[in-house]
Amino acid sequence: MILPALLTSAGFNIVICIGFFSLYSILRKQPNNLKVYFGQRLAQLQPGQKNHYFFDRLIPSAGWLVKAWEASDDDIYACGGIDGLVFIRLIVFCIRIFSVAAVLCIFLVLPVNLFGQAIDGTTPESQMDIFTIRNVQEGSKGLWAHFFALYVISISSYVLLYIEFKNVARMRLEQVIRFPRRPSHFTVLVRGIPWYDGESYSEAVSKHFSRCYNVSYLAHQMVYRSGTIQKLMMETEKMYKVLTETPINQYVQPITLETLPPSNPLKIVASETESALKKHTKHGRKSDMKDQECAAAFVFFKTRYAAMVASYTIQSKDPMLWVTDFAPEPYDVYWANLCIPYKLLWIRKTLVFIGTILFSVWFLLPTTLVQGLVNIAQLETTFPILRGISKKQYANIISGYLPSLVLTCFVLLVPPVMLMFATLEGAVSRSGRKKSACCKAIIFFFWNIFFYNLFTGTWWDRMNKLTVTGLKDMATLLGNLIPGQAPFFMTYIMTTGWASLAYELMQPFVLIVNWFCQFVLMRKEGYGDLYTFPYHTEVPRTLLFSLLGFTFCILAPLILPFLLVYYFFAYFVYRNQILNVYITRYNTNGSYWPIAHNATIFSLVIMQGVASIIFGMKNVGTASGFAFILIIFTLLFNLYCRHKFLPLFTNKAVQDLIEMDRHDEHSGRLEEVLSRLLSSYNKVGTYSGNHPTDLLSPEYKKICGDSMVVTRSKEDETRFVLFVCLFVCYYY
Numbered sequence: 001m002i003l004p005a006l007l008t009s010a011g012f013n014i015v016i017c018i019g020f021f022s023l024y025s026i027l028r029k030q031p032n033n034l035k036v037y038f039g040q041r042l043a044q045l046q047p048g049q050k051n052h053y054f055f056d057r058l059i060p061s062a063g064w065l066v067k068a069w070e071a072s073d074d075d076i077y078a079c080g081g082i083d084g085l086v087f088i089r090l091i092v093f094c095i096r097i098f099s100v101a102a103v104l105c106i107f108l109v110l111p112v113n114l115f116g117q118a119i120d121g122t123t124p125e126s127q128m129d130i131f132t133i134r135n136v137q138e139g140s141k142g143l144w145a146h147f148f149a150l151y152v153i154s155i156s157s158y159v160l161l162y163i164e165f166k167n168v169a170r171m172r173l174e175q176v177i178r179f180p181r182r183p184s185h186f187t188v189l190v191r192g193i194p195w196y197d198g199e200s201y202s203e204a205v206s207k208h209f210s211r212c213y214n215v216s217y218l219a220h221q222m223v224y225r226s227g228t229i230q231k232l233m234m235e236t237e238k239m240y241k242v243l244t245e246t247p248i249n250q251y252v253q254p255i256t257l258e259t260l261p262p263s264n265p266l267k268i269v270a271s272e273t274e275s276a277l278k279k280h281t282k283h284g285r286k287s288d289m290k291d292q293e294c295a296a297a298f299v300f301f302k303t304r305y306a307a308m309v310a311s312y313t314i315q316s317k318d319p320m321l322w323v324t325d326f327a328p329e330p331y332d333v334y335w336a337n338l339c340i341p342y343k344l345l346w347i348r349k350t351l352v353f354i355g356t357i358l359f360s361v362w363f364l365l366p367t368t369l370v371q372g373l374v375n376i377a378q379l380e381t382t383f384p385i386l387r388g389i390s391k392k393q394y395a396n397i398i399s400g401y402l403p404s405l406v407l408t409c410f411v412l413l414v415p416p417v418m419l420m421f422a423t424l425e426g427a428v429s430r431s432g433r434k435k436s437a438c439c440k441a442i443i444f445f446f447w448n449i450f451f452y453n454l455f456t457g458t459w460w461d462r463m464n465k466l467t468v469t470g471l472k473d474m475a476t477l478l479g480n481l482i483p484g485q486a487p488f489f490m491t492y493i494m495t496t497g498w499a500s501l502a503y504e505l506m507q508p509f510v511l512i513v514n515w516f517c518q519f520v521l522m523r524k525e526g527y528g529d530l531y532t533f534p535y536h537t538e539v540p541r542t543l544l545f546s547l548l549g550f551t552f553c554i555l556a557p558l559i560l561p562f563l564l565v566y567y568f569f570a571y572f573v574y575r576n577q578i579l580n581v582y583i584t585r586y587n588t589n590g591s592y593w594p595i596a597h598n599a600t601i602f603s604l605v606i607m608q609g610v611a612s613i614i615f616g617m618k619n620v621g622t623a624s625g626f627a628f629i630l631i632i633f634t635l636l637f638n639l640y641c642r643h644k645f646l647p648l649f650t651n652k653a654v655q656d657l658i659e660m661d662r663h664d665e666h667s668g669r670l671e672e673v674l675s676r677l678l679s680s681y682n683k684v685g686t687y688s689g690n691h692p693t694d695l696l697s698p699e700y701k702k703i704c705g706d707s708m709v710v711t712r713s714k715e716d717e718t719r720f721v722l723f724v725c726l727f728v729c730y731y732y
Contacts, residue, residue, distance in 0.1 A: 006128065006487050009404065013494040017569075020502035025064065027511070033680030034428055034520055036510050038580050051288070051485060068575040080176055080578035081587040084533060086168055088575060090596050093164055095567045098549050100156050104149040105557035112142035113557070132483035135594040139619040147623040150611050153553060157604055158637050163598060168593040169648040173688040176652060178253075181673050182659045185304045186218075187327035188311045189428065192342035193295040194321050208322065211300055212315070221681050223294040224337045236685055272385040294339035298327055298681045302674065304657040312651075328429035330680050332586035337426050345426045352421045356440060359417060363448045366410045368401040368456050371372060383691050402700050403488065404495035409448070411496065415537040422536075430532075430730055431588045437536035438592065441507070442599055445544040450551075454485055482610060486556030489548050495568040497545060501573045507581070533582040537586045539592055550603040554611060589683040594649055601638045605631055 029038040077085045116135035124676060129135060136142055176185075193201050202222045204527045209217040301307040307326070315322030320343055327333075340348070419437040427433035517523045552559045615624035664670040 006490060009494060012527050013498050017498050017502050020506055030143055033514065036507055036514050064576050065572050068572045071575055071579055076575065076578055080533065080586040082171055082590045083535065083587050083592060084578045086593050089107040089164055091567055091571050093160055094546050097157055097160055098563055101153050101553040104152055105553050105560060108145050109149050109554055110557045112136060112145045112344035129484060131558050132481050132486060132521060133614060143615065143620050143623060149554050150627060154604060156269045159602060165597055165645045168590045169645045172590045172648060173653060176656055182329060183677055184329050186301050186677050188299045188307050188309050188324050189327040190299050190322060190324050191296045191321040192680045193297065193320045201295060205297045213306060213310060216301045216303055218302050219302065219678055221298040223296045224292055225294060226341055295341060296338045303661045307663055308652055308657055327611040329586060332429045332431050334428055334433055336427050340426045348424055349428050352425050356421060360444060360448055364452060366406065367448060367452050369492045370407045404491040407492065408496045414444055419536055431586045434536045435588055435591060438539050439595060440541055441536055445540050446547060449544060454482060466624055483555040486552045486559050490559050493545060493562045493566055501569050504577060505573055529533055531582055532585050533578065535592060540645040543596060546600060547603040550607040551610060577658050577666050591649055594646060601634060604634050608634065
């Protein structure tokens with residue numbers, strides 16, 4: 001990529017980001033958009049604040065930046081939970097480490113690269129190479145500046161990673177103590193329940209746990225299959241809500257209170273159906289229960305310690321039977337996957353693994369196309385019909401802005417597809433499903449966006465020379481050509497990173513639907529939904545950019561300013577979104593940090609491995625050997641952190657659980673806790689996602705208020721819009 005193409009891409013992205021940020025500062029002040037940009041804070045607004053008009057609503061301002069900066073960690077924790085705070089700490093970690101790298105590499109490494117004189121910088125194709133390590137001559141003493149920067153960046157990363165891992169582990173322990181009466185502390189999810197002739201699953205669960213945990217076993221709640229009638233009832237109730245909230249056309253006779261029965265007919269049907277189901281269960285045959293019950297149940301215990309022992313104990317000689325684990329929180333349960341037979345989960349995981357590979361293979365096509373657009377000269381040589389494009393006025397746009405834009409459009413498909421794969425895998429919790437999708441997206445991005453772009457860029461760059469000189473060893477080839485791919489990833493950071501922040505602020509999808517509901521459907525309250533934070537989208541993107549930063553910081557230091565601009569703006573944007581837009585419905589209690597830690601360790605190993613190869617190619621054997629030794633230290637450091645902190649993310653401290661059990665017993669609150677426990681999962685399962693206010697935790701009520709109960713995730717947007725369009729077509 002030539003320098004004018006890079007500058008063209010930078011100009012496009014700067015103009016787009018400034019325009020979107022200014023437009024957002026205006027749109028967020030309009031009363032009609034409150035439900036779009038203040039879903040988290042809407043319950044705290046007073047009615048008088050909505051209809052008053054101010055002239056400054058039409059003037060762009062940076063007030064939201066100031067408020068995001070002034071918010072404390074306690075504010076972030078109150079709105080986003082521990083996961084939101086961990087994500088912000090991840091961004092802060094990236095700002096710190098890449099600030100250190102920028103100071104070292106720009107003021108120490110970049111001058112060495114610039115005055116290396118190893119390549120001719122007069123040709124357009126080599127204009128960007130003079131800023132990389134490719135311009136340093138073999139055996140030059142200036143390479144020790146790169147070696148020094150490598151060691152300082154690595155040691156700084158070790159220190160910062162250790163501090164963050166320790167702090168997140170401490171927050172996770174405090175989370176258990178801060179909310180001691182959560183239902184999941186007393187509840188165990190049991191799957192793989194065997195079927196015995198002459199008794200139902202419920203009777204089998206009762207006999208097993210009464211026999212094995214006679215003192216601590218309290219009760220259990222079976223998971224029942226959701227039949228067609230129950231689904232129709234829920235859809236009918238949703239339709240009823242839409243009909244009551246939507247204004248009636250003047251040509252249709254409006255429904256008044258006089259025309260309705262004194263009580264909700266839907267509730268009557270629901271109660272009658274439930275009573276009929278109970279009678280059928282009581283008087284029907286035991287064999288019919290197998291068709292209604294799932295081989296899964298929530299088992300409640302009298303103490304937290306007993307629940308922990310049951311969750312970590314193998315209940316049967318066959319590990320596929322009586323599989324126990326801590327139950328998710330009531331609102332975190334993904335009910336659709338509870339009825340999947342446990343013995344079929346490995347088949348689902350195998351099929352998902354195959355599907356992920358096929359999707360990755362398909363994604364190689366747009367990646368190859370993107371690298372072809374970057375190397376226009378080679379593209380003209382391969383396809384004679386395209387000759388002359390590089391001399392056009394729009395050539396800089398094609399090679400600079402268009403490749404990263406095309407790749408960004410295809411990348412938008414990745415998080416939803418990975419979320420679908422995580423669902424098909426059989427995740428029993430919403431947070432677990434999103435965490436699994438996050439891990440899959442990270443692996444996908446690292447391979448398809450990073451490694452394959454390096455390989456295809458190398459192929460396009462060396463295509464003519466490979467036929468003459470033959471293929472050299474892979475290490476030498478990559479060492480020579482990896483620095484040359486830095487300009488493409490600079491444009492990718494601008495197009496995908498900077499533009500994604502502008503998109504995140506604007507929320508264009510929700511904004512358009514809100515305007516449609518207000519000005520077409522004439523709904524006064526408009527449209528605005530409460531979304532959970534898209535960790536499966538933002539965490540992989542953040543870690544991919546950190547991989548790019550670690551890999552190219554000493555090879556092509558010019559990438560660091562682009563990264564720092566992204567991370568600084570991401571710090572403000574995501575804090576604003578967590579405080580104002582997204583709502584915390586479920587949490588992984590900081591489980592995203594081990595994922596970020598492992599990805600950072602992988603990035604460090606890649607940085608040190610590439611540096612070792614390049615030092616060897618530049619005839620600096622001592623630096624190459626010490627860089628390889630640094631890889632061993634990185635792996636040992638990762639092993640130490642895993643042994644010291646990772647058990648705190650997979651287990652709970654027995655000492656804390658016993659102390660909480662004793663405190664509840666001495667204070668007399670144990671009976672109250674157990675009485676609420678028996679109805680927690682039952683009610684959530686009955687309402688199927690529309691959570692009743694009485695089941696909300698006190699901290700949730702304090703943050704959001706009772707009027708913000710029904711929430712949904714962003715994957716439901718398409719279904720909602722389709723439903724609205726069908727309803728409008730039928731209605732008009």
